[in-house]
Amino acid sequence: MASPVILILDSNQRTGFLLKDELETAGMAVKVTTSYFDGLFEFKHKKIDLVITDISLGCEADFTSLKEIKRLSNIPVIVLSHLSDAKLAIQAFELGADDYLTRPFSSREVSLRTSRLLRYYYQESPLLLSKETYCSKVGLVIDFKERTVFIDRKKIALTHLEYGILTYLVKNEARIVSREELLKEVWGYSYLGKERNVDVAIRKLRNKLLIFSPRVSKCIETKWQKGYRFNAH
Incomplete structure (x- = not known):
């Protein structure tokens, strides 16, 4: 380093x-x-x-x-x-x-x-090599077993919903995830007209990540009329 x-x-x-x-x-x-x-x-x-x-x-x-x-x-x-x-x-x-x-x-x-x-x-560190851990070049580390998130080694306090959104996007990195898919997989329901809930939650998550790292916040990309994608490259 x-x-x-x-x-x-x-x-x-x-x-x-x-x-x-x-x-x-x-x-x-x-x-x-x-x-x-x-x-x-x-x-x-x-x-x-x-x-x-x-x-x-x-x-x-x-x-x-x-x-x-x-x-x-x-x-x-x-x-x-x-x-x-x-x-x-x-x-x-x-x-x-x-x-x-x-x-x-x-x-x-x-x-x-x-x-x-x-x-x-x-x-x-074994943490960096563990399959139960996600590590990115931008300093984001997620310990899936402990359900903890770190940016540049600082622990980030996320709500249950924010953690669910972030980890789902990370596990599907580089793939565009639709709002409907996020509602189904993270919220646990898929109702028409609830897509706005996703946009609000994503905005709150980005703002929280921005406090610790603009680079990590920008990794959550908006794909117009398609959904969201996590891109750490």
Whole structure:
């Protein structure tokens, strides 16, 4: 993958920029923030491939940033800590951390661990190879078994109907699906005059996807007087 983007959340600015220099030397793009709220804003509004976060950005080890990132996404997270308490490390892993490093640590070690996680998540992950998962070039991932949708590793909250529409179009990728077919297969009925329901639902789905990725939103194409087609190419 080219130029992975790393977000560092660390109240110690010096540590953050030392890591930034090391990671940029390894070919990564890096954003450093010392504020939880600034970091969360960056995470929500930019494509981030991996997060390195301090165990807390205040005084207490409350894992606030880790919890929020994992609530929104499944991207890899490395937790940094000034505490060597084994219970905290276990708690971090239980909350979804992929790695846990105790200070002092070398910037080189963090860089190597970051590269390993990027390789696993974006090149070797079983999720990417599973037949129960759809992965597109535009960053859309659907886990059919868990009924979850991700865009650029961020979890997208869809309604039952929106999920049904998206997955049906994806499973019939590149084929034009009529409104009547969507009514029958997704809604479970086929009544004349209900086609407008499809148009309204598609518009809402597109708008929701647009918040996270204009590219993914545009993959749902309207075919005049024919229906809709999902095209990720």
